Amino acid sequence: MVIHPTEILTSISPSSAVELNMTSALANYATEADFKMLRIKFAPLKTPLERRLQTLAAACWFVTLAFGGTLCLAAVLYLTLFTRLWWLTLLYGAFIFYDRNVCNKGGRSSDWVRRWAWWSYLRDYFPLKLVKTAELDASRNYLFCAFPHGMLSTGAFGSFATEALGFAELFPGLRPHLVTLAGHFLLPVTRELALSCGSCSSSAESMGYLLSRPGGGHATVLIVGGAAESFYCRPGSYRIILRRRKGFIKLALKHGTPLVPVVSFGETDLYDQVSNPEGSWLRWVQDQFRKVFGIAPIIPIGRGFFQYSFGFIPRRCPVFTVVGRPMEVEKIPDPSRQQVDEVHQRFTDHLLAFFEAEKHKYVKEPDKTVLEIE
Template sequence: MEIFGIKFAPLNIPLKRRLETLAVAVTLCPILILAFAGYLLLIYFFFYSEILRYVILLYLFWIYYDNYLYNVGGKRAQLKQWLRTCALNRYYCRYFPIKLVKTTDLDPNKLYLFCNFPHGIFASGVHGAFGTDAAGYSELFPGIDITVVILDKHFRTPFMRDYCRISSVASSSPESVNQLLSTKPEAPYTGRATVLIVGGAAEAAECMPGTYRILIKRRKGFVRLALKNGVPIVPVCSFGETNLYDQLTFTEGSFMKKLQNFIHKIYGIPPIVFIGRGLFQYSFGILPRRKSVTVVVGSPMDLPKIEEPTEEQINEYHGKFVEHLVDFFEKEKHKYVENADTVHLEFV
C-alpha cells in the first residue's frame, strides 16, 4: 500500500515477520541513542534533575574506578552465553537473513584474528554471525571462543560503555586486542577468534549498495599485533552488507563534506545520512532493509611470531594479506554477488 509516495507495510504481515522487525529495532535503537547522546544524557541528568544528580555523581566515581578495565572486554560467561542464544538474536538474524559460511576447518586450539570487510553502516552481519549463535557459529567453529572488537570511543562514552560491557564486546585499543591475541580463553573453550573490522566506523562513509570499498591501505596496526603474537589472520567478508542502506553523499570541498570530516576527527565516527526503512513503512527510516547478508570465513594466513616487527616486515605481511584477501573475495563473490564479474574490492 502506497500513500503520498510512501510504501507502507501490509496489515496482514505474519506475526513472525513483525517480531523480526521489532528485534532489529530493539537491537539497533539503544546503540544509536547511547553512542551519540551519552554525554548529552549525562549533562542533562546532572544539571536538570535534582534526584538523578547524585546518582550521576556515583556513576562518575564508578567510571573513574572502573576505567582501567575499559579495554579488556567482558568476562561474564553466563550472561554472554544467554545473550548469544536468546530469542531476540534469533529473530534478528532471521530478519535479513544472516548466514555464516566457513570455507575451511580451523584448529580449535589456536588463537585467530578475524579481519572482516566491509563495515557497512552498522556491521549487521558481524553482529549476527559472531555476536550471536543464531547463525550457527558454535556448530561451525566448536571450541573457539569469539569476541567482537568495536570502536574504542564507545568504551569512553557514558552509558554506552556499560551497554558494551554487558554485551561482552571488546575495545579496539591496541592494549585490548593484544590481550585477546595473547591469552587463551577459559574452559570449556580451547581457542579464540578475535573479530576486528579493520576499516572501522570510518568505512561506513564508503558504504554504497553494490560496492565493496574498504579502508586497508593505511591500516596496518592489526598486522603488527598479529606478528607480535604469531597469530594467523583470517579474511572474512560480509557479502550483502553494503546493500542494507543507501546514504547521501557530499562532494569534496562542500560545506557538508567539511563538516562531516571535522566531526569525524573530533568524535571518531563520521556523521552520515543513511536511508533505510521504518517499522511500518519501507521508504525511509533507520532500520536496515530486508536483504540477505552472508558472512564468509576464509582460510587463515599464518604469520611468524616476531616480538618487535620492523616497518619492513609489517609492510611485507600487510601486502601478503591484501593479496590473500583479494584472492578470497574473487573466489567467493560469484556465489553471493549479482553481476559478480563487475564487482571488485576497492581500496581507499
C-alpha cells in the same frame, strides 16, 4: 549469466529453520508486492506479527547503536541534576571509573546476553547467516579481519557479538571479541551491553592482550576499515580501506597470530546514503566530525515501519558473513617496516582471492562485483 537470489540458496543445505527463513526473505526481497502512493512504497497492511517484531528488533538495534550512548548519558545527567537519585548515578559513575580498564583486559562477556531471544528476531529480519569455509584450531588465537564496515557492521555484530548465528557451534572452543573504539566503554548503560556481548577496545593494548592469551581460544574481530569506510557504503559496492591500515599487521607479527579474512556479503545493501562526494561541504563536515568523535555522521537512507522508501531502519536484505581460511604469520617481536609491508601485501592478495572465490555464491551480479581497495 545472472543468478537469481533464490538460486544462491540452493547451494547451501537448509539444515536449520534459519536457512528456511533466509530462503523466504530472499524471495520476498526479490518479488514482494507492494503498492505505490505519491512515490512511496508502502508495506502490505496484512503483515504477520512475526515480521513486525523483526522490524521492531531492527529499529531498536539502530537506535541503540546510533543514539543509545547519547540518550543514556543524557538520562544519567538528568537523574543526577534534577532527581533524588543523584547518589545512585554517582555510585555508578564511580563504578565506571573503577571498571574503566576492563575493555583492555578481555572484557566481560555474558553467554546469557549473547543468547537473548531478541537477537533471533534481528537475525531473521534480514536475515543474517554465518558461513564457515575452514576449520580453526581452538588451541590458538586468531585475528579476524572483517570487511566491509557498511553503515552499522550488521553482519559482524550478529555473527560475533551474539549467538543468534551459532558461532559457538561453528567454531567450538573459540570465544569472539568484536573490538570497537575505547570511548564507547565510557558511556553509561550501553557499555554494559557492549561488554556483555564480548566486545573489547580496539586499542593496541587491548588487542595485544587478546592475541597473547595463553592456551588460545580467542578470536579478536577487527573491522579494519573503521568508521571512515562507512562513507563508501552504497548498495552493490564493495569499496574498503586497507592500503593505509597496517597497525593490525604489526600486531599479528608481534604475536605470530594467523589472519583470518571475513567478508559480509550484502552488508552494503542495507542502506544508501545522502550524496556526499569527496570535496563536497557535507563530506568535509562529516570528516571533521569523525576525526573529533571517532564516528561518521552519515545520513542513511533505509526504510520505515510501514513503508520501504525512506527512514533509518535498515533494509530487509540478506547478509552472509563468510569466514575464510587463516593466513599464517611468522612471529617477529619487533618487525621492520619492510616486513610489515610484505605481510600486508600478502594479506591483501589473500583477501582478494577469497573474495573472488566466494562472491559467486552470495551476490546477484558477481561478474560486475569487484573488491575495491583504498
